[in-house]
Amino acid sequence: MVAVAHQRSAVTSELLDLAVAEGRPLLALVGIQDPGNAGTLLRVAEAAGCAGALLTSGSVDIWNPKAVRASAGSLLRLPVAAGLDADDLVGAVRSHEDRAIQLVATVREGGMAPEATDLTGARVILVGSESQGLPTGLVAAAALRVTVPMDGSVESLNAAVSGAILAFEAARQRRLRAEQDHS
Numbered sequence: 001m002v003a004v005a006h007q008r009s010a011v012t013s014e015l016l017d018l019a020v021a022e023g024r025p026l027l028a029l030v031g032i033q034d035p036g037n038a039g040t041l042l043r044v045a046e047a048a049g050c051a052g053a054l055l056t057s058g059s060v061d062i063w064n065p066k067a068v069r070a071s072a073g074s075l076l077r078l079p080v081a082a083g084l085d086a087d088d089l090v091g092a093v094r095s096h097e098d099r100a101i102q103l104v105a106t107v108r109e110g111g112m113a114p115e116a117t118d119l120t121g122a123r124v125i126l127v128g129s130e131s132q133g134l135p136t137g138l139v140a141a142a143a144l145r146v147t148v149p150m151d152g153s154v155e156s157l158n159a160a161v162s163g164a165i166l167a168f169e170a171a172r173q174r175r176l177r178a179e180q181d182h183s
Contacts, residue, residue, distance in 0.1 A: 010079040012092050015052040018079065019122040020100050024051040025170045026122075030086060030138060031058045031129035032159055038062060039070025040160040041127065045078055048167035049174070052079035054124070056086045090141045093124055103142040105134055106162050108155075111147035118144075119170035120177050127163040 019026050027045040032038045038060045045053045060067060062082055068075055084092075093101050101122040105111070119125070126142065128134035133156075139145065148157055148165050157165075 010052060010081040012054065012081045012084055012089065013096075015054065015079055015081050016092060016096050016101055016122075016124075019051040019124070020096070022051050023121050024049055024174070025104075025119065025167065026050060026052050026054055026124045027163055027167055028054040028056070028089065028124050028126045029059050029159075029163075030056045030126055030134055031132065032127065033060055034130055034159070035060045035064040035066035036070045037130065037158065037160040038064075039067035039072075039075070041163045042067075042071040042078055042080065043074040044160065044164045044167050046074040048164070048171045050078075050125075050167055050170075051122075052081070054084065054089060055080065055082040056089060057083050058129075086135060086138055089124070090138065094141075102144060103138070104144045104146055104166070105139045105142035106166060107139060107145045107147055108133060109147055111145035113149050114146050114166055114169040117146050117169075118173070119166065120173045123170065125163065125166050125170070127159050127166075130159050 015026055027050050029041055042053055093103055104123050104125045106127050126134055148162055
């Protein structure tokens with residue numbers, strides 16, 4: 001079976017506007033090198049109801065065949081902006097007209113637990129590279145830092161797992177807020 005699909009690309013400012021309008025997060029892949037992780041994170045972003053995804057320069061090509069397979073079609077449905085510089089991402093968030101967007105950094109230690117962090121509304125959830133995590137400048141620019149609590153002697157989680165935990169925690173919090181608003 002063969003299919004031809006248009007490789008569409010979203011614009012960062014449009015995704016930020018969409019996140020604010022819908023009150024949903026964007027999942028930002030920062031230096032993600034593994035195509036399986038990138039595709040999985042795009043699939044997670046769609047499944048968790050994110051407004052879209054952002055990939056910084058230095059991340060794997062999202063059209064890599066393994067990334068496309070791992071996305072299970074999400075790449076063709078989810079708005080994705082790729083190739084932006086991490087500093088440009090911070091600048092775009094900071095200069096957004098209503099400044100209603102917060103950067104959320106996933107960090108190995110020292111952050112708040114996901115369930116203790118307000119992940120409702122427009123957020124850019126930053127997921128760092130598999131080997132190095134997030135650049136220190138991005139962590140410093142983030143309004144919120146989140147650490148997934150772990151037992152045992154495990155040093156860190158896979159990037160796709162960390163991103164999935166935060167994206168689905170944001171979805172859970174949106175559902176709770178919607179229930180509270182309706183009662």
